[in-house]
Amino acid sequence: MARPRPATFDKVKTVAENRRARFDYFIEQTYEAGIALTGTEVKSLRFGEGSIAEAYAEVNDKGVWLINANVPEFSHGNRFNHEAKRPRKLLLHEREINKLHGAVAREGMTLVPLSIYFNGRGRAKVELALAKGKKTHDKRETIKERDWKRDQQRILRDRG
Template structure:
């Protein structure tokens, strides 16, 4: 029997999801990280704007950074508005960062954000996945399996 699934994170308001990540990667482990934001970034995210479609996380100098995420400028911000694609620091304990760095360097894994959301206490969080990249034949197998599951559902519904 497989390993039991971890309990899902407390996602109150999901701002952005990276749906493509589950198609391009095998997700091996998931973890929740805080994200260091400025005031206008938080306001922009609360308005439901933001994208993590092409972003990734990287360890630099014992710190974890979210790179290439896009949070558009706040519409009512003044000259102190933020840069939309700046690197944002992710907040994890040092032990967790060291563990992630080991997985990335030794095993060739990638840190991919799956979703950006606000939790029950109103804090912005990022759901990170430690993932292994899929090859083209893996993607085709996943697609075939998904199509077969859909067809099974149709057959059971029509003939059931």
């Protein structure tokens, strides 16, 4: 029998976070995926370098790929150093890949990386979200809601 998955992912050290994604997209579902990395990429991530601000994920017949994620070259790497923006394979179960492929193809959803982190076992993981894009008026609603919550907290703090 399979081990039950935790409700939230075990994030020990967050390396890169895409904060803009939660503003630009409605997050439907999140997945935890492993990344196929080379040695110098892992070392670079362990030093806290890396960016996924402009990254996205793509599903094709060969699997799921992380495109445009920037992991800078390792400073002490030799001639076998890695490329900074190469496509990286994401490691998911076959049924998860099929589910993502169906959602992206039929429902017009997008795969957006939310964060890159190291879990409790020291493995690099990507928090991947199945998301639907927000329109401009939806973004305005999000801003209003965020401002109202901030004002609410200020009022409660002043009275209490």
